[in-house]
Amino acid sequence: MSTPNRFMIFMAILIGCISSLYFFSLLFYIPLAITTALIVAAAILLFMWILPSGSTPDNNLPAYSNRKEWIGIIVLAYGIIWMAIVAPEKANKYGEWDAYTIWNLHARQLADPQHWKTIFRYADVHADYPLCLPAALAYFMRLMSSPDSLILPFVFHMLITISLPAIIYGELWRKNAVVAAIIFAMFPIQVFYIFQGTSQYADVLLSFFFLCAIICTKYIQQNRKYLILSVLLLGCCAWTKNEGLLLATVMFVVYSRRYFAKDNIKYTLLTLLAPIAVIGTFKIVCPVSNDLVSESGTSTWGYLLDTDRYIMVFNYFVLTARKKFVYVGLLLSIYLILCLVRKKRPGQEFLLFASCLFAYFMVYVLTPKDLKWHLYTSCERLFVQLYPLMLYAIGIDIARMKWNISEILQQKNSQQQPITANTKQKIKATVSTNKHNREKREKKR
């Protein structure tokens, strides 16, 4: 993983860490000074742990010429400037509706250490929503003594809105610079993404955590710290929104071979204790239960057989994708055609995206709320949560494909040619060299 990406993962973990520590400080009446000292200590430790490359040095990646490196930086700068220009134009002074009725309202409540539990007295402001975003905002509000600040939430959300495409770009760039640039461009040109980012909702933050977790899983085999980071980031997802719990569950299922492999399972389970402690404590403290859970009964399961609901959800999904994510259909079509032509199955990341989409689909089918209203009020935001994942999944798969004609021909020839004795010897030699290298690496560890 590249250094900038490790930095962004550090940032993501730090947000989770700040909000958790602040939440506990409210709960146990810990003064702000002590909380700040704890947060600073945690930040230093996390920085020292996450930033060093460990056994996945950057030089494992192909080296680019100086000129190519600068082109990469220019593309990044261009995209960031674009977003930085469009975002303030789209942003509302106080954020959008849910910002001042839920997220920023919660943050303002949490900024008062004496009366923060007032939050739970409201029955209609989703007091059951986890506190990652509001607690992090509240901590900075108190630190800067400015609960009225309109700039603070904007800065926070802007940082996440820009970091999310940047981390995808950083991940894809070494694999295929052109694909990375195209995927990165899908963010600034998708005005709806920027609008959602600056609306001061928690969806883009959730998406950021989720994507960071997925990226970390790619490096699990090289360094176990990425396993721990990935599990912590999934915890952050669940600590941000209730949907995060669903996404984390889907992730654990799809990537079960990595998380629950014989060598990894104890690390996964031990790391899970941290988010479970935070979220579990919140659920105990919070007297309000989730509206979807509390309102659903045995009759809800009857919806499973109602085909009209499936059709309605499907149509709304298609309509939302066409209306709000204009280029998605085109990109998805190109990707699927490429997979067909190359006779290649979609990668695990795409499988994860499809599973998450299916999970959301089923939530709508089974919702106890009025289906039309539920789709109308939330479908777009759920798509925003999965939009970066979809782009990353497509990007990484296309980047993995061989694009050099000579490489393709070579691959085809090697498929067609019968294996000669000479080739067999070569394969044997490669296998033994790989084995030797692996043993060496393990010894080093």
Place this chain on the structure above:
Amino acid sequence: MKNILFIILIFLGVVYATVNFEEKISSIYGLIDNVKDGLAEVTNHAPSNTNFSFRFLGDTTKTYIMSTYARYLLAPNYVSNNESEYDTMLTICDARLYATAKHEIEDGRKVLMKQRYNQYYFIETSRK
């Protein structure tokens, strides 16, 4: 890639957007700003554990929006629509209706604060 530059660019983007955003919001004055100005005195003198009962007299389609604004602006105070659990009553009244609604608003209660901002009167009264 130039690692440090990568990170610096992200932060520069945030700074640039923030400067533009600050410029933009300083020139915008909406309904929520009107309510904010009207409630400024309330937020100054009311302790943060006050339970407000909220009432809006005016265009009924705005009632819910107004109560939401009041909730946000008066946090961490509790702003309820239920009259039984309040310490003080907070009324926002359309200036055009004030003359006829005055008796109903004050109705034996002590007026703690009353001021007009643009289109609305903001009145804080004690328990009956």
